[in-house]
Amino acid sequence: MKLITAVIKPFKLDEVKAALETFGVKGLTVSEASGYGRQKGHTEVYRGAEYKVDLVPKLRVEVLVDDADAEDIIDVIVKAAQTGKIGDGKVWAVPVETVVRVRTGETGAEAL
Amino acid sequence: MKIDSGSTAWVLASAALVLLMTPGVAFFYGGMTRAKSVLNMMMMSFVSMATVGMVWVLYGYSLAFSDGGGLNSFIGGLGDWGLVGLETSATTDDGSGIPSLVFVAFQATFAIITVALISGAIADRAKFGAWVVFTVVWATLVYAPIAHWVWFFGPEDGEGGWIGAGLGALDFAGGTVVHINAGAAALALALVLGKRKGWPRDPMRPHNLPFVLLGAALLWFGWFGFNAGSALGANGTAAVAFINTLVATSAAAFAWIVVEKLRDGSSTTLGIASGAVAGLVGITPACAFVTPLGAIALGLVTGAVCAFAVSLKYKLGYDDSLDVVGVHMVGGIVGALLIGILATTAVNEAGADGLLAGGGVGLLGKQAVGVVATLAYSFVVTFIIGKIIDMTMGFRIGEEDEVAGIDSTSHAETAYDFGGIHAGAGAAAPLPSAKVADSAPTKVEA
Numbered sequence: 382m383k384l385i386t387a388v389i390k391p392f393k394l395d396e397v398k399a400a401l402e403t404f405g406v407k408g409l410t411v412s413e414a415s416g417y418g419r420q421k422g423h424t425e426v427y428r429g430a431e432y433k434v435d436l437v438p439k440l441r442v443e444v445l446v447d448d449a450d451a452e453d454i455i456d457v458i459v460k461a462a463q464t465g466k467i468g469d470g471k472v473w474a475v476p477v478e479t480v481v482r483v484r485t486g487e488t489g490a491e492a493l
Numbered sequence: 494m495k496i497d498s499g500s501t502a503w504v505l506a507s508a509a510l511v512l513l514m515t516p517g518v519a520f521f522y523g524g525m526t527r528a529k530s531v532l533n534m535m536m537m538s539f540v541s542m543a544t545v546g547m548v549w550v551l552y553g554y555s556l557a558f559s560d561g562g563g564l565n566s567f568i569g570g571l572g573d574w575g576l577v578g579l580e581t582s583a584t585t586d587d588g589s590g591i592p593s594l595v596f597v598a599f600q601a602t603f604a605i606i607t608v609a610l611i612s613g614a615i616a617d618r619a620k621f622g623a624w625v626v627f628t629v630v631w632a633t634l635v636y637a638p639i640a641h642w643v644w645f646f647g648p649e650d651g652e653g654g655w656i657g658a659g660l661g662a663l664d665f666a667g668g669t670v671v672h673i674n675a676g677a678a679a680l681a682l683a684l685v686l687g688k689r690k691g692w693p694r695d696p697m698r699p700h701n702l703p704f705v706l707l708g709a710a711l712l713w714f715g716w717f718g719f720n721a722g723s724a725l726g727a728n729g730t731a732a733v734a735f736i737n738t739l740v741a742t743s744a745a746a747f748a749w750i751v752v753e754k755l756r757d758g759s760s761t762t763l764g765i766a767s768g769a770v771a772g773l774v775g776i777t778p779a780c781a782f783v784t785p786l787g788a789i790a791l792g793l794v795t796g797a798v799c800a801f802a803v804s805l806k807y808k809l810g811y812d813d814s815l816d817v818v819g820v821h822m823v824g825g826i827v828g829a830l831l832i833g834i835l836a837t838t839a840v841n842e843a844g845a846d847g848l849l850a851g852g853g854v855g856l857l858g859k860q861a862v863g864v865v866a867t868l869a870y871s872f873v874v875t876f877i878i879g880k881i882i883d884m885t886m887g888f889r890i891g892e893e894d895e896v897a898g899i900d901s902t903s904h905a906e907t908a909y910d911f912g913g914i915h916a917g918a919g920a921a922a923p924l925p926s927a928k929v930a931d932s933a934p935t936k937v938e939a
Contacts, residue, residue: 425698426757428767428803428816432696 382477382490383451387442388414388470389462394440400461404454406444407493414441420468439470445480445493494581495588500726504595507722511602514715515542515609521708521770522613524701525763525815529898530617531700531908537612537624541605544628549601550576556637558600558645566655568638569645584725591725599722604636607671613815614679615686617697618895621903623888627682627878635678635874636670639867643670662863663836663845663856665734666723668778668829669867676822677871679813685879686889688812690896697814702762709766713742716773720780733840734780737788738773741780744792745772745799752800764800767820771799774824779832782844787835795827822868829864833857 389397394411401409415436422435446454451474458472482492519538523531545553555573562570573579576597584590608628612619642654643664656662656669664670689697699705720738724731749768750760775795776788783791803819806812813819833856836847846852882888889895894902901907 426753426759426761427698427763428819429753429757429800430693430804430807431757432698434696 382480382493383446383448383474384477385444385446385451385454385458385472385474387444387458387462387472388416388439389442389458390464390468390470391438391440393462393464394442396461397442397458400457401444401454404457406446406454408444410443412441412443414439418468418471437468445477447490447493494583494592495586496583496591497589497726500589500728501591501595503727503731504591504599504722504725507718508595508599508602510715510718511599511606511722512542512715514602514712514719515539515606517708517711517715518606518609518613519708520704521712521766522616522815524704524706524708525613525699526616527697527898528700528909529907530900531704532900532904532906533619533621534612534616536621536904537619538609540621540625541609541612541628544625545605545608545632546601548629548632549597549604553604553632553637554597554600556633557604557640558596560647561641565645565647565653566659567642569641589726596725599725600640603667603671603719604632604640607636607667607675608632610671610675610817610821611679611682613817614683614813616814617689617899618686618889620887620890623882623886626886627882627888630878630882631678631875634878635674635871639674639870640670642866643863656863656866660859660862661845662859663782663832664778664829664863665781666720666777668774668825668832669863672774672777672821672825673829673864673867674871676818676820676825677868678875679817680811680822681872681875682879682888683811683813683818685876685883688810689814690892692812692814693807699763702766705766706762709769713769713773716742716777720777724781730781730841730843736785737776737780737783740785741776741788741792741795742769742772744789745769745775745796748793748796749800752797756800767803767816768796768800771795771820771824774821775799775828775831778825778829779835781841782832782836782847784835784837784840787837791828791831791835794831795824798827799824826864826868829860830857833860 415438417435417437420437422433422437425432425434444454455472455474463469479488480492481488515538519535522538523535526534552571552574554576555571556569559569559573561568576594579593579597582593584593584596608631642656644654644657646653646658651658716738717735721731721735724734746765746768749771750764753764754760772792772795775791779791799820802823803816805819832847834848836844836856837850838844838846845856847856848854879888890899890903
């Protein structure tokens with residue numbers, strides 16, 4: 382199993398969610414995040430005083446998937462989240478050792 | 494009591510309009526602070542309505558607007574304390590005036606908002622109890638005397654306060670008494686309290702710009718009472734003040750966002766709100782003495798000058814957090830001095846002719862004296878009051894409390910609960926001492 386994490390632009394959430402549902406992903410976790418990459422924040426001006434805002438608001442989407450599906454799902458996310466402009470975010474996957482469904486106690490692929 | 498009912502109705506309504514400006518200031522300032530100190534900011538304005546309202550009725554009105562005997566040029570007496578005996582009197586005997594109590598109420602709202610204006614300079618860091626004490630002492634020792642200097646006219650010509658009745662300087666609705674006064678006091682308190690932790694290195698961005706716009710809107714609305722109500726009658730002078738309050742503000746709001754566009758690249762909501770307030774400040778002393786075209790000129794100049802003046806604090810290194818100095822002090826000075834240039838008796842015989850109306854530089858000189866006297870007295874006396882409060886009870890909260898946020902550390906409240914992790918079950922539960930727990934059935938041992 383793999384944990385896929387995607388950091389995306391907040392307004393892209395609906396498209397990413399829809400694309401994952403169409404693919405057949407049964408569940409995901411979304412949380413608010415802030416950070417920066419090459420985009421490096423932006424500048425705001427208040428009464429003539431400039432402020433550098435380094436941390437840009439993003440959403441972190443996490444999905445637990447079967448090894449076989451991982452590459453396809455990453456493709457799905459990237460396609461849905463892409464605008465082509467700087468600041469689109471990143472997607473990565475890491476191996477997962479154990480997964481347990483809390484309600485039933487099922488483990489492994491059964492629990493996804 | 495013989496009165497003019499139309500005038501009485503207008504000034505009654507105006508008093509209510511001006512009182513609404515203080516909550517307006519609360520929103521205007523509150524939106525500009527960070528989310529962790531918005532309640533304290535708004536509370537400082539609100540408490541002025543609580544304390545200064547009482548001070549005014551008890552003795553403040555008397556100090557400002559009654560005869561002071563030998564000291565009459567500088568301060569009123571205590572003859573009208575508690576408004577005793579004013580209940581059935583009118584401002585004039587011939588039936589052209591309004592009930593004295595209507596005038597008292599109208600002026601009370603001015604004292605209240607002047608004190609509230611100062612608080613913007615000391616956002617995030619003032620000990621609340623110290624501020625409450627300050628509101629009472631400042632209204633007594635600074636506001637009442639300056640109001641007397643400028644606005645108390647005795648029954649004889651030339652009798653009354655030394656700036657208005659004595660010198661003949663013009664201040665229709667409070668450029669000196671309210672705005673220069675509050676601005677100079679704000680500068681003094683900003684110096685007494687010192688910079689906020691992290692200023693100017695850390696960004697201290699406004700947390701709610703819609704609040705700022707709401708506050709500016711309430712201020713503009715209420716300001717029609719402030720300026721046109723100062724005619725103390727439903728008459729032509731009120732009409733001049735009203736249209737000038739509209740158009741000078743339009744011009745200043747416009748000038749500010751043009752400066753921003755040219756200087757910073759974007760016109761901002763904070764800019765248009767600030768420009769509107771700067772224009773209102775600028776036109777305040779001049780509103781019944783200039784033509785509508787003069788008001789446009791005054792508004793454009795005030796808006797542009799204040800748009801630059803708010804940057805001064807970074808160069809000079811004082812933390813006037815929400816720009817009371819840059820907007821109210823500077824705007825008040827610009828407005829008061831422009832009277833000397835733009836005033837004309839063509840719109841109001843009770844006024845005077847400035848430079849452009851052929852009146853020479855005499856009026857400009859008088860205006861300058863009024864401005865300097867107000868600046869000096871307000872700054873010095875406020876600085877002394879602030880220092881004494883700081884040395885006795887302390888005027889500033891502890892560093893840890895300031896960093897954690899003054900709302901929770903001084904008022905035991907936070908402004909916002911938008912949900913999220915901290916809103917779930919278990920994050921907040923009533924203490925055992927709260928009612929909820931008290932009313933729970935107690936177990937009785939068998």
